Amino acid sequence: MLLDYETLKIIWWCFMAVLLIGFALTDGFDLGMGMLLPFVARSDEERRVAINAVGPTWDGNQVWLITAGGALFAAWPLVYAASFSGFYVAMLLVLFALFFRPVGFEYRNKLEDPRWRTFWDWGLFAGGFVPALVFGVAFGNLLQGVPFHFDPDMRSYYEGSFFALLNPFGLLAGVVSVALLAMHGAIYLQLRTGGAVYERCRIAATWAALLYLVAFALAGLWVSFGIEGYRVTGMPDPGTSFGPLAKSVTRASGAWLDIYRTHPWAMAAPAAGFLGALLTILFSRFDRPGAAFLTSAAAVTGTLLTAGLSMFPFVMPSSSHPSHSLTLWDAVSSHRTLELMFFATVLFLPLIVLYTSWVYRVMWGRIDTQVVQENRHNLY
Amino acid sequence: MISEIVVDLSRLQFAATALYHFLFVPLTLGLSWMLFIMESVYVMTGKEVYRDMVRFWGKLFGINFAMGVTTGITMEFQFGTNWAYYSHYVGDVFGTPLAIEGLMAFFLESTFVGLFFFGWDRLSKVQHLLVTFLVALGSNLSALWILIANGWMQNPVGAEFNLDTMRMELSSFADLIFNPVAQVKFVHTVSAGYVTGALFVLGISSWYLLKGRDLPFARRSFAVAAGFGLASVLSVIVLGDESGYTTGEAQEMKLAAIEAEWETEEPPAAFTLVGFPDQEAQVTRMAVKVPWVLGLIATRSLDEPVKGIKELVEENWLRIRSGMIAWQLLQRIRAGDRSPETMAAFDQHAENLGYGLLLKRYVEDPSLATAEDVDRAALDTVPHVATLFWSFRAMVGSGFLMLFIFAMAFWYCARREFNHRWLLRLALYGMPLAWLACEFGWIVAEMGRQPWTIAGVLPTHLSASSRSTGELWFSLGGFLFFYTGLLVVELYLMFKYARLGPSALHTGRYHFERATGGGLAVQPAQRME
Known part of the structure; x- marks a missing residue:
C-alpha cells in the first residue's frame, strides 16, 4: 500500500477535523440563523429575509454533518458505535430537532396562516439551538471522559445517563458552542441581508461574541486547573493493527495541556478562538461583514481545534475504564479501508468545495424585504 | 446477552423508520429524472408549458424531497445509536460505501437542489438543465452506494474476520462494489423508483384530465409519465431481483421462503401461486402450483434444483x-x-x-x-415464511397491475386519446400501488435476511446496542410522534398543491387564475405561494 498505517491514522484524525470544521463553518451559520430567527427578524417578511439568506444552500451545508457521520462510521467505527449509542438520548434529541429544518424551510411558506409560519419559525429555532447545544455538551463530556467500557467481544457498555451529561462543565461547553454558532450566524446574516435584520444581527453578533469569549476563557481555565486529562502510558506499535484494550492510560490533572508544552504552535488554535471573536466584534461594528466572516470562521476553526488538539491522540476517553479509551491509534478501521477512504476523500472533497463555491457565487447577493416582496412566490 | 425485548424494539424501530424513509425515496429517484426529461424538452423546443411542468412537478418534488432528507438523517444516525455492535463488527466494510455515498452523492444532490429551486433567473437554460441533471444523478448515485452497502448485508463478499480487532475487515473493494446481489438490487430498486415517479405524475395528470382542467399541461405530463413509466415497469419486472437469490447463502433461504418451498423438488421446480404457509408444520396448505415456473425463474434452467427450506x-x-x-x-x-x-x-x-x-x-x-x-x-435460520410469501406476491401483483396501467396509458397516448375515463380513474386510484410495491419489496428483502444482519456472519440479536427498554420506548415514541405529525402535514400539502395544479406557479395562464377572469388575480381560497 502507498501510505503506511501510522501515517493514515494521523491523516484520518485530520480528515475528521476537516469534516467537522466544514460542518461548523457552513452549517454552523445555518444553525446560528435558526437560533437567531425569532429575535433578529420580527415580521413575516423579515423572517423570510433571514431564511432566504441561507435558503438555497442550507441543504448542501447539512451534508457535512451527514458525511462526517458516514466517515466516522467508515474510519473510526468504534467511536461511531460507542458515542452514538452511549449518548443515545442526546443523539435522538439532536435528530428530532434536525427534523424541523428540511420541512421548516420547505413547508413554512406553503400556507399563509401566521400561526403556521410562527410554528415553523420556532421549529427552525429548535433545529438550530438544540444541535448546537448538544454538540457542545458532547464535547464538554468528551473532555472530561465518559463512562464506558468494552467486554472481550468488543461490545460497548455505557454506564452513564443522559442527565449525567448535563454537568456544569458540559453545560459550559454547550454555552461556548451556542454562542459561537450564534455569532457565526449573525455575521453571515450581516453579510447577506439588509435593513432591520442586518441591524439586529449587528447587535446580536457582539453579544454572542462576548458570551463566547467569557465562556471559552472559563472553559480554558477549567481544563487547565479543574479537569483531569488522560495520557497514554504504553501501547503497541502505532503502525500495527490493535484494539483499544491493548494500551495503558493514566489520568492526570493538566494532561490536556501536554500538547501546548510539547508543540507550542498548537497555541494557535485557542489564540484563533479569542482573537477571531474579538476582531469579529470590531469588524461587525464597523460594518465590515466580509472581514468579520473571516475572523468568525477563524474563531470557529480555532475552537474546534482547541478541543481536538487538547485531547490528542484521544478521541473518546473512558472515565470508568481509562485503558478502554478510544484514540486515533486504536479505534480506527483497517489499513486497507483507511487508504481507500483516503483516496475517496482526496478525490471528492476538492470537487465538493469547487461546486459548492460555484453555487454560492450564483446565489450571492443581499436580500432585504424588497427582494422578498418581489419574489414572494419563488422564495422560501 | 442483551434482552430479546431490546432487540425486538430496535428492529421494530429500524424497520419502521426505514419503511417510512422509503415512502419518499422512490419518488425522488423517479421524479428527478422526469424533471430532467421535461426540462430537456423545454430546452430543445423552447415551449413554455414544459418549463411550467418542470416548475410545478418540481414543487411537488420539493414537498417530497424535504421529507426524504428529514427521514434520511435518521438512517445515518441509527446504525450508531441502535446497532452499535453491528457498527463495530462491520463498520470497516459497511461504513465505506456509506461514507462514499456522502462524499459522492449526498453533496451533489443537496448542493444542487437549492439551485434547482432558486436558480431559474440566475442560470442560463442549459446551465439549469445541467443542475437538474446533477440533482437526479446525485439521488441515483446515493441509491447505488446504499444498495452496495445493503447488498453486502445480503451477500457479504470481499471481507474477512480479523482476530486482533474482533471484526470483519475489507479484503477487496472490487468484490464489494461488483457484488452481483448489489448490482441486481440497484437496478431493480431504482427502476421501482422510476415507476413510482411515473405513476405519481400519471395519476395526478389523470385527475386534471378527468376534471377537464389545464388540458395541454395535463396531456403532456401524462405522455411523459406513460412513456417513462412503461420503460421502467418493464425494467423492474424483467430485471426483478429474484435472479440474484441464487448467489449467497442467506439468499437461497430467502428464495425458498418466498416460494414456501419446504422440500427440494425435482427440477424444474413448480411455482406456488397461492397457499397458506404453516411455519410450525413446515407445509403450505391449499397450495395452487404452476409446474416448472420457479425453476425457470430462479435458475434460468430446467435441470438445476432449487433447494428447499x-x-x-x-x-x-x-x-x-x-x-x-x-x-x-x-x-x-x-x-x-x-x-x-x-x-x-x-x-x-x-x-x-x-x-x-x-x-x-x-x-x-x-x-x-x-x-x-x-x-x-x-x-x-428460516425467516418468517408467510410474511415473505405474501409480501412477495403483493409486490409482484402490484407490479403487473402497474404494467397494465402503463401499457394502456402508453397505447392511448400514442393514439392521442386522453378521454378514456376508466383508464384515467384507474391511474388515479392505482397510485398507491407504486408505494405498496416498494414497501413490500423492502419487507421481502429485509425480513428475508433474518435472522442475520449480515448474512451468515452476524446474527441480528447480537447486532443491537446495549440500551435499556426505557430508552427504546422513548425513541420509538419520539419517532411515532414526529413521523405521524410530519406525514399528516406532508400529505395535506401534497394534496393541496396537487389539487391546485399549475395555478400554483402564479403565471396567470392556468385554471384557477383564469377562473376569476383577472389574469394574475387568484381567488382567496386558492391563494398561496
Whole structure:
C-alpha cells in the first residue's frame, strides 16, 4: 500500500477535523440563523429575509454533518458505535430537532396562516439551538471522559445517563458552542441581508461574541486547573493493527495541556478562538461583514481545534475504564479501508468545495424585504 | 446477552423508520429524472408549458424531497445509536460505501437542489438543465452506494474476520462494489423508483384530465409519465431481483421462503401461486402450483434444483456445529494460543463462525450449547415464511397491475386519446400501488435476511446496542410522534398543491387564475405561494 498505517491514522484524525470544521463553518451559520430567527427578524417578511439568506444552500451545508457521520462510521467505527449509542438520548434529541429544518424551510411558506409560519419559525429555532447545544455538551463530556467500557467481544457498555451529561462543565461547553454558532450566524446574516435584520444581527453578533469569549476563557481555565486529562502510558506499535484494550492510560490533572508544552504552535488554535471573536466584534461594528466572516470562521476553526488538539491522540476517553479509551491509534478501521477512504476523500472533497463555491457565487447577493416582496412566490 | 425485548424494539424501530424513509425515496429517484426529461424538452423546443411542468412537478418534488432528507438523517444516525455492535463488527466494510455515498452523492444532490429551486433567473437554460441533471444523478448515485452497502448485508463478499480487532475487515473493494446481489438490487430498486415517479405524475395528470382542467399541461405530463413509466415497469419486472437469490447463502433461504418451498423438488421446480404457509408444520396448505415456473425463474434452467427450506436447515445445522468449534478455537486464540495447529483448525471452521454466534441467543458460550440449542438455532435460520410469501406476491401483483396501467396509458397516448375515463380513474386510484410495491419489496428483502444482519456472519440479536427498554420506548415514541405529525402535514400539502395544479406557479395562464377572469388575480381560497 502507498501510505503506511501510522501515517493514515494521523491523516484520518485530520480528515475528521476537516469534516467537522466544514460542518461548523457552513452549517454552523445555518444553525446560528435558526437560533437567531425569532429575535433578529420580527415580521413575516423579515423572517423570510433571514431564511432566504441561507435558503438555497442550507441543504448542501447539512451534508457535512451527514458525511462526517458516514466517515466516522467508515474510519473510526468504534467511536461511531460507542458515542452514538452511549449518548443515545442526546443523539435522538439532536435528530428530532434536525427534523424541523428540511420541512421548516420547505413547508413554512406553503400556507399563509401566521400561526403556521410562527410554528415553523420556532421549529427552525429548535433545529438550530438544540444541535448546537448538544454538540457542545458532547464535547464538554468528551473532555472530561465518559463512562464506558468494552467486554472481550468488543461490545460497548455505557454506564452513564443522559442527565449525567448535563454537568456544569458540559453545560459550559454547550454555552461556548451556542454562542459561537450564534455569532457565526449573525455575521453571515450581516453579510447577506439588509435593513432591520442586518441591524439586529449587528447587535446580536457582539453579544454572542462576548458570551463566547467569557465562556471559552472559563472553559480554558477549567481544563487547565479543574479537569483531569488522560495520557497514554504504553501501547503497541502505532503502525500495527490493535484494539483499544491493548494500551495503558493514566489520568492526570493538566494532561490536556501536554500538547501546548510539547508543540507550542498548537497555541494557535485557542489564540484563533479569542482573537477571531474579538476582531469579529470590531469588524461587525464597523460594518465590515466580509472581514468579520473571516475572523468568525477563524474563531470557529480555532475552537474546534482547541478541543481536538487538547485531547490528542484521544478521541473518546473512558472515565470508568481509562485503558478502554478510544484514540486515533486504536479505534480506527483497517489499513486497507483507511487508504481507500483516503483516496475517496482526496478525490471528492476538492470537487465538493469547487461546486459548492460555484453555487454560492450564483446565489450571492443581499436580500432585504424588497427582494422578498418581489419574489414572494419563488422564495422560501 | 442483551434482552430479546431490546432487540425486538430496535428492529421494530429500524424497520419502521426505514419503511417510512422509503415512502419518499422512490419518488425522488423517479421524479428527478422526469424533471430532467421535461426540462430537456423545454430546452430543445423552447415551449413554455414544459418549463411550467418542470416548475410545478418540481414543487411537488420539493414537498417530497424535504421529507426524504428529514427521514434520511435518521438512517445515518441509527446504525450508531441502535446497532452499535453491528457498527463495530462491520463498520470497516459497511461504513465505506456509506461514507462514499456522502462524499459522492449526498453533496451533489443537496448542493444542487437549492439551485434547482432558486436558480431559474440566475442560470442560463442549459446551465439549469445541467443542475437538474446533477440533482437526479446525485439521488441515483446515493441509491447505488446504499444498495452496495445493503447488498453486502445480503451477500457479504470481499471481507474477512480479523482476530486482533474482533471484526470483519475489507479484503477487496472490487468484490464489494461488483457484488452481483448489489448490482441486481440497484437496478431493480431504482427502476421501482422510476415507476413510482411515473405513476405519481400519471395519476395526478389523470385527475386534471378527468376534471377537464389545464388540458395541454395535463396531456403532456401524462405522455411523459406513460412513456417513462412503461420503460421502467418493464425494467423492474424483467430485471426483478429474484435472479440474484441464487448467489449467497442467506439468499437461497430467502428464495425458498418466498416460494414456501419446504422440500427440494425435482427440477424444474413448480411455482406456488397461492397457499397458506404453516411455519410450525413446515407445509403450505391449499397450495395452487404452476409446474416448472420457479425453476425457470430462479435458475434460468430446467435441470438445476432449487433447494428447499428443510434441506437448507439441515445444512445450517452442520454449519452451526462447525461454528461452535470455530468459537471455541477463537477463545483459545484470544487467550494467547497461536500455535499453527490451532490457527489451521480455526481457518478450517472460520467461515462458520457466524453460525456459531446464532447460539448466543440461547447460551453465553456457544461451545457449551446443547443439542437442543443447536436444533433451535438451525430452525431460527428460516425467516418468517408467510410474511415473505405474501409480501412477495403483493409486490409482484402490484407490479403487473402497474404494467397494465402503463401499457394502456402508453397505447392511448400514442393514439392521442386522453378521454378514456376508466383508464384515467384507474391511474388515479392505482397510485398507491407504486408505494405498496416498494414497501413490500423492502419487507421481502429485509425480513428475508433474518435472522442475520449480515448474512451468515452476524446474527441480528447480537447486532443491537446495549440500551435499556426505557430508552427504546422513548425513541420509538419520539419517532411515532414526529413521523405521524410530519406525514399528516406532508400529505395535506401534497394534496393541496396537487389539487391546485399549475395555478400554483402564479403565471396567470392556468385554471384557477383564469377562473376569476383577472389574469394574475387568484381567488382567496386558492391563494398561496
